[in-house]
Amino acid sequence: xxxxxxLPPAGALSDLRTRVRRREPVDWTGIAFLTGxxxxxxxxxxxxxxxxxxxVWRFPAIVPQRMGLGYWQETLTRNDVxxxxxxxxxxxxxxxxxxxxxxxxxxxxxxxxxxxGRNVLFLAFLxxxxxxxxxxxxxxxxxxxxxxxxxxxxxxxxxxxVGTLLYMIWIPVSAFQGVDRRLEEAARDxxxxxxxxxxxxxxxxxxxxxxxxxxxxxxxxxxxxxxxWLIGLPNVRTMPMVMISFINNALEVQYGAVLFVFLWVPxxxxxxxxxxxxxxxxxxxxxxx
Amino acid sequence: xAQVQLSGIAKTFGKVTALDAMDLTIDDGELVCLxxxxxxxxxxxxxxxxxxxxxxxxxxxxxGVDVTDLPPERRPTAMVFQSHALWSHMTVFGNIAFGLxxxxxxxxxxxxxxxxxxxxxxxxxxxxxxxxxxxxxxQQRVALARSLxxxxxxxxxxxxxxxxxxxxxxRLREEVRDIQQRLGITAVFVTHGQDEALAISDRIxxxxxxxxxxxxxxxxxxxxxxxxxxxxxxxxxxxxxGTLADGEITASGLKLPAEGSGPAKLAIRPxxxxxxxxxxxxxxxxxxxxxxxxxxxxxxxxxxxxxxxIQTDKAIRVSQGDQIGIRVESWTVFTExxxxxxxxxxxxxxxxxARYA
Ligand SMILES: Nc1ncnc2c1ncn2[C@@H]1O[C@H](COP(=O)(O)OP(=O)(O)OP(=O)(O)O)[C@@H](O)[C@H]1O
Ligand SMILES: [Mg+2]
Numbered sequence: 069x070x071x072x073x074x075l076p077p078a079g080a081l082s083d084l085r086t087r088v089r090r091r092e093p094v095d096w097t098g099i100a101f102l103t104g105x106x107x108x109x110x111x112x113x114x115x116x117x118x119x120x121x122x123x124v125w126r127f128p129a130i131v132p133q134r135m136g137l138g139y140w141q142e143t144l145t146r147n148d149v150x151x152x153x154x155x156x157x158x159x160x161x162x163x164x165x166x167x168x169x170x171x172x173x174x175x176x177x178x179x180x181x182x183x184x185g186r187n188v189l190f191l192a193f194l195x196x197x198x199x200x201x202x203x204x205x206x207x208x209x210x211x212x213x214x215x216x217x218x219x220x221x222x223x224x225x226x227x228x229x230v231g232t233l234l235y236m237i238w239i240p241v242s243a244f245q246g247v248d249r250r251l252e253e254a255a256r257d258x259x260x261x262x263x264x265x266x267x268x269x270x271x272x273x274x275x276x277x278x279x280x281x282x283x284x285x286x287x288x289x290x291x292x293x294x295x296x297w298l299i300g301l302p303n304v305r306t307m308p309m310v311m312i313s314f315i316n317n318a319l320e321v322q323y324g325a326v327l328f329v330f331l332w333v334p335x336x337x338x339x340x341x342x343x344x345x346x347x348x349x350x351x352x353x354x355x356x357x
Numbered sequence: 358x359a360q361v362q363l364s365g366i367a368k369t370f371g372k373v374t375a376l377d378a379m380d381l382t383i384d385d386g387e388l389v390c391l392x393x394x395x396x397x398x399x400x401x402x403x404x405x406x407x408x409x410x411x412x413x414x415x416x417x418x419x420x421g422v423d424v425t426d427l428p429p430e431r432r433p434t435a436m437v438f439q440s441h442a443l444w445s446h447m448t449v450f451g452n453i454a455f456g457l458x459x460x461x462x463x464x465x466x467x468x469x470x471x472x473x474x475x476x477x478x479x480x481x482x483x484x485x486x487x488x489x490x491x492x493x494x495x496q497q498r499v500a501l502a503r504s505l506x507x508x509x510x511x512x513x514x515x516x517x518x519x520x521x522x523x524x525x526x527x528r529l530r531e532e533v534r535d536i537q538q539r540l541g542i543t544a545v546f547v548t549h550g551q552d553e554a555l556a557i558s559d560r561i562x563x564x565x566x567x568x569x570x571x572x573x574x575x576x577x578x579x580x581x582x583x584x585x586x587x588x589x590x591x592x593x594x595x596x597x598x599g600t601l602a603d604g605e606i607t608a609s610g611l612k613l614p615a616e617g618s619g620p621a622k623l624a625i626r627p628x629x630x631x632x633x634x635x636x637x638x639x640x641x642x643x644x645x646x647x648x649x650x651x652x653x654x655x656x657x658x659x660x661x662x663x664x665x666x667i668q669t670d671k672a673i674r675v676s677q678g679d680q681i682g683i684r685v686e687s688w689t690v691f692t693e694x695x696x697x698x699x700x701x702x703x704x705x706x707x708x709x710x711a712r713y714a
Contacts, residue, residue: 250442253409254500257436258430258456258507268455272446 111331119325139322143330149310155221156307160290162225167232167285172278175240176270190237197234202294204230209298219303227295232285239284243277244270287335307331359433359510359543360385361406367416368401368567375401376567379415388537388544388552393564394590399547400515402564406545407436407513418535425625435509439516441500443488449475449499450484456507474506477536494525501533505540512537512544519548530557553590554578563587581699585691588624595630597623597667606690610660612638615690615700622691627654627668641665643679644679657681 105334106179119125120139122132143149177183178190198206208227209218217223247270255265296306307327314323366379376398383389391399404410406417406427416425441646443452450471457467475481478498488496497517504512514533518526534557537544548554554561555575563570563578563586571583579706582588589596599608599621606615608623615621633639641657644664648671655667655675667683675681 248440248442250438250440251444253429254436254442254503255444255455256409256439257407257434258503259430259459260455261430266461269444273444 073083084094116325116328117228119321120329122322122325139320139326143314143323143326148305149327152305152307152310155304156290159221159224160286163228163232163289164282164286166225167229167236168282170229171233172240175237176244178237179241179244190241193233195310196230201231205295205298212299216219218299219301221304224296224300224306227299228289228292231292231295232289235281235284235288239281240278243274243281246277247273249259283338287338290331290335299348359420361511361543361545362408362421363402363415363605364696366402366405366412366417368405368410369413374567376405379569381562381569381572383543383545385560386538386541386543388534388546388557390558390561391545391564391666392549392551392554392561392591393548393570394549395562398567399549399564401567403436403513403515403545403547406511407434408432409436432702434513435504435507435511436513436515437497437500437504437517439519441488441517443496443498443503444544445488445501446570447488448484449480449486449491451486452488453484453503453506456503456566460507462490463587470506471502477505478502478532493628494529497521497529501536505536510542512542514544515547516549526553527556528644533557545628545676555591558706561591563590565590582624582689583697585622585624585697586689588689588697591694593666595623595625595627595628597625597659597663597665599623601690601692609663609665609684610638611665613685613688613700615688615694617695617697619692624689624691625665625685626687627666629686629688630665630667630669631684631686632667632669632673635680639682641667641681641683643675643677643681645677646675655681657683 118132121135121137123136124134125132151293174193178186205227208230212223212227214216215273217226249272251269252265255269256262260268291308292306293308293312296304297312300306301309311324311327314327361381361383362381363379363381364378364554367374367380368376381403391402393399396529405412408424408427408431412425414424418424419433429436429543436664438580444455446643447455453471453474453704454467458469462470471482475484475565478501480495480502481496483491483495483499488499489500501517518529521529529555532604533544533546546554546558558575560572561578563667565586571587573581578587579592588594590689597608597611599606599611601615601617603620604614605612606621606623611623613623615623641655641659643655644658645656647654647656650671652671653669653673655669655673657665657667659665665683687699689701690698692698
C-alpha cells in the first residue's frame, strides 16, 4: 500500500518517532483521578483481603504479624455457612428467573407497544422504587405475617422480586428502545414474520444490555439484607445474614473478611465473564439509556 | 419484472397529511425517482409501497394484484434503508443469507447465491466481516446485496447514499442503475438531490407537501416545469416576482415580452442568459464571479437589488461592480391557477430541451 520509494531513510524515521513520542501529552488530570479512585476503591478492598489471611495484625504494623489459613478453615468447615450459601444462590436464581419472566415481556411492551394507560403503568412500576425501601418492607412484612409468608423461602423471594423491578424494567425498556426499528423492518422486508424478527433481530440486539440487567439483579439480590432480615429470619438465613451474625457475635474482623473474599471471588469472576461476553459499552448503554 | 399501481393513495399521521390523492403507475423495469424537499412525503410513499405504513386511503397493486393489506414480508419488494440497517450481530454473510435461510434453501445454494450477489456489488471475499468492520460505502453495498439476494420484483431505495461523500455517491448510484438495468427490476429511488434524480431516473416524480407536482422524464421536468415550485426546485433557476401588463412582464427592472395581466412569477435559467451590450432595463451589476472551470457563473444584482444568476462561457472574465448587459433567451411566466407560458427570444439557439432530453 505504502509507496516504498517515498519512505524517508531509516535514520530519519527513528528521528520522526522520537519526535512523536515527545509530543504525546501527559494526562496529569487523568492520572490524578485514577490515583484517587484507586485509593478510595482498591485500598479498603486490599486491606480487607489481607485481613482474611491475617491471624495476628496489631496496630502499628503495616503487614500482619502472622498470616495463615486458620480463619478460613474455621469458617469453611461451618455447616451454616454452606447452607446459607446454597439458600442464597437458590433464592437469587429464583428471583432473577421470575423477574426476567415478568419484566422482560413487560419491558418489551413498554418499549414497543402503544396501549392506553402505558405511561401510568410504567410510572406505577417505577414508583415502587420511590418509597423508602425499608418502610415498604416493614409494611409488606405485616401483610406477609397474616399470610404466613414471613420466615419462608417464597416470602423472601416475593419481597426481593419487588426490589428487582427497577433494574429489570428500566434497563430492558431502554434496551428494547435502543434497537433500531429499521433493523426490524429490514428483517420483515426480506421475509421474516414478527416472531422470527423478535428472536433473530430484536433479542440478539438487546441481549448485551439485558444480560447487564440480569447480572445487576443477581448480584444485588444476593447481597440484599433489609428484606432478608425482616422477612427471612429466623428460618431463612441468607448469606449476608450469616455474615452479619458472624460480625456481631465475634469481635474478630477475620470472619467477615474471609466471607468477603469468599463471596467476592465468584461475583468478580461473573463480572469478568459478563464483560467478555458483552463488551464494556453494554453496561454503559444499559445504565445510560 | 413488475408494475406498481398506486390509486388514490393518501396518508395522514394524526392531523398531518403526509400524502394526498396520489395516482401513479410505475412500469415494469422502470427506475422512478421520488424527488422533493424534506417532509414532502417521499419516505412515506416508499414505505407504503414496501408495506411498512398502511395508507389511510387508496390501494396499491403490484402486477395487478392488490397488496394493500399485505405485510412487508409478503410483498415482492425489498428496501434499502438510508441508515443501511445492517444487523450488527451478524456477519456480512449472515446479513445477506438471512432472507434465504427463511426460505429454507439448501446450504450450498445459499452460499452460492450470497457469493454471487457479493460479487455483483463488488465485495467478493468480505462475507466473514462484521458490518462494523466495513466503510460506509461498503455497508451500503451490503445492504443493497441483502435486498437483491431475495430477488425482489421491486427495489425500494430511501436515500441510500445520502450519508456518503459525493464521489462515492455518484459511483454507487451508477452501480445501482447498472444492476437495476441488468437484472431488469423495477426500482423506486428516493432522493432530495436533483442531480441524482436527473442522472439516473427514467422518470421523476416531484413531490411537495404530500402532493405530486409533476411526473415526467428528467429532460422534460427540467425544460418544461409545470409549476413554479418544480421550476425552482429542479436545476438552478432565477425566480423573480413580477407584474404582467401591456404584453410585458416587469420584474426587478427587467422587462420581457409576455401576455396576460396581474402578478406573476418570471423564471429564467442561468444558462438562458447571454451577455450583451448594456442597455436600458437590461443591465446587471456584478457582485461576484464564480469560476467552475467548465463554465463561469456570475452572481449579479438587478436594479432593485434582486440577485440574478448567469451561467456563461468559461472565457468570460468580469469583476465586482462591473455593469454588464444581458439578453434573456428563454423564460417562463407562472401565473396563479394558469398553465405556465414559455417564451424565447427570436434569436435563440436550438432550444434547451434538446440538450437534456
Ligand atoms: N411516523 C410518523 N408520525 C407522524 N408524522 C409523520 C411520521 N412519518 C412522517 N410524518 C410526517 O409526514 C410528512 C412526510 O414525511 P416523510 O418522512 O415522508 O418526508 P420525506 O419527504 O421523506 O422527507 P426527508 O427528505 O426529510 O426524508 C412530514 O410532515 C412528517 O413530519
Ligand atoms: Mg425521508
